[in-house]
Amino acid sequence: MAEIVLGMWTTHGPILNTTPEEWMLRVINDKRIPHWFRGEQYSFEELTALRKDENFAAQFTLKERTRRHARCQAGVAKLAEIWKQVKPDVAVIMGNDQRELVMPSLQPMFTVYHGDTFWQQPLPEEKSAKLPIGIKESEWAYRPEQEVIWPGLPQLAHKVIEKGQVQGFDFAASSEWPDMGDNHHHVGTPHAFSWVIRRVMEDAAVPILPIISNTFFPPNQPTSRRCFEMGQLVGECIREWDSDLKVAVFGSGGMSHFTIDENLDQQFLKSLQTRDKDFLTAVPQNILMQGTSEYRNWIAAAGALFDTNLKGDTIDYIPCYRSEAGTGTAQGFVSWS
Numbered sequence: 001m002a003e004i005v006l007g008m009w010t011t012h013g014p015i016l017n018t019t020p021e022e023w024m025l026r027v028i029n030d031k032r033i034p035h036w037f038r039g040e041q042y043s044f045e046e047l048t049a050l051r052k053d054e055n056f057a058a059q060f061t062l063k064e065r066t067r068r069h070a071r072c073q074a075g076v077a078k079l080a081e082i083w084k085q086v087k088p089d090v091a092v093i094m095g096n097d098q099r100e101l102v103m104p105s106l107q108p109m110f111t112v113y114h115g116d117t118f119w120q121q122p123l124p125e126e127k128s129a130k131l132p133i134g135i136k137e138s139e140w141a142y143r144p145e146q147e148v149i150w151p152g153l154p155q156l157a158h159k160v161i162e163k164g165q166v167q168g169f170d171f172a173a174s175s176e177w178p179d180m181g182d183n184h185h186h187v188g189t190p191h192a193f194s195w196v197i198r199r200v201m202e203d204a205a206v207p208i209l210p211i212i213s214n215t216f217f218p219p220n221q222p223t224s225r226r227c228f229e230m231g232q233l234v235g236e237c238i239r240e241w242d243s244d245l246k247v248a249v250f251g252s253g254g255m256s257h258f259t260i261d262e263n264l265d266q267q268f269l270k271s272l273q274t275r276d277k278d279f280l281t282a283v284p285q286n287i288l289m290q291g292t293s294e295y296r297n298w299i300a301a302a303g304a305l306f307d308t309n310l311k312g313d314t315i316d317y318i319p320c321y322r323s324e325a326g327t328g329t330a331q332g333f334v335s336w337s
Helices: 022-032 044-050 062-086 136-141 154-167 191-200 224-240 262-273 290-305
Strands: 003-010 035-037 040-042 090-096 110-113 117-120 148-151 172-174 208-213 246-252 312-321 328-336
Touching: 003 062, 003 191, 003 224, 003 290, 022 044, 035 044, 035 290, 040 044, 062 191, 062 246, 062 312, 062 328, 090 191, 090 224, 090 290, 110 154, 136 191, 154 208, 154 224, 191 208, 191 246, 208 224, 208 290, 224 246, 224 290, 246 290, 262 290, 262 312, 262 328
Parallel strands: 003 246, 090 208, 090 246, 110 172
Antiparallel strands: 003 328, 035 040, 110 208, 117 148, 312 328
């Protein structure tokens, strides 16, 4: 039977792929949008007033951003080092889509990719021009310089789809990435998956099963319990798979953003360390909002990994602030082997 030999939870956002100076490009957007924080929504000005005693100014000086940037790069490098040491044969990546492929016109809760291959390519200049400031600068971490074809994992994907039918998971199925048209900002593989391939696997992709969860967009965001149960199903499929392959499982996304909540992040890290299913399956919907919603991918990966004998710890946790309102992105890396 196949064996899960590696589990990784990792952030994947632009802060990991931009300079400390470029982090501040996103503040323009921070000031423009409402922010979810601890189950409530605030304007940037309201959030600044609410969190005025937390002294964020000292945490986003250029010197401090530079220090935290270095820790982020060391964390990514450690994931890549562990990946090469363990040498899994195949991987399952729990990730999400941010209007890259999944549109409001048809928005599944969970999508299993079962194609033989999937692809990525550089973003054409006319599409790159549509990207927001601070995002365009990070594209190198999601896209190779030339078009590449990556191997899929259809045999395992079909097992997941079939077992889902029996256990009440009505997965959407995708055999190829859709053509989004000339007016859309994206082509190819969503960033939650390509980041892992580019920066953890360092472009040496093994066969991969991408599972897309709708973490961001109402009205059909899965509950934390449903994400964990989905991960459990995937873990069962791996263990029942008549194969001698070594499997890695990734939770790609998170941590708290666009408003950082260090207390929440520490609760998540502790829940992984203690295998606290009760905490993970009870996180309310109004906590898993905006970028923090990507914790659903971490919860799904935990569902697959908690029943293994793997163990490990947090490699690092780095809250990367960029404003007096506490906006930014918390970065974190966890590995079990």
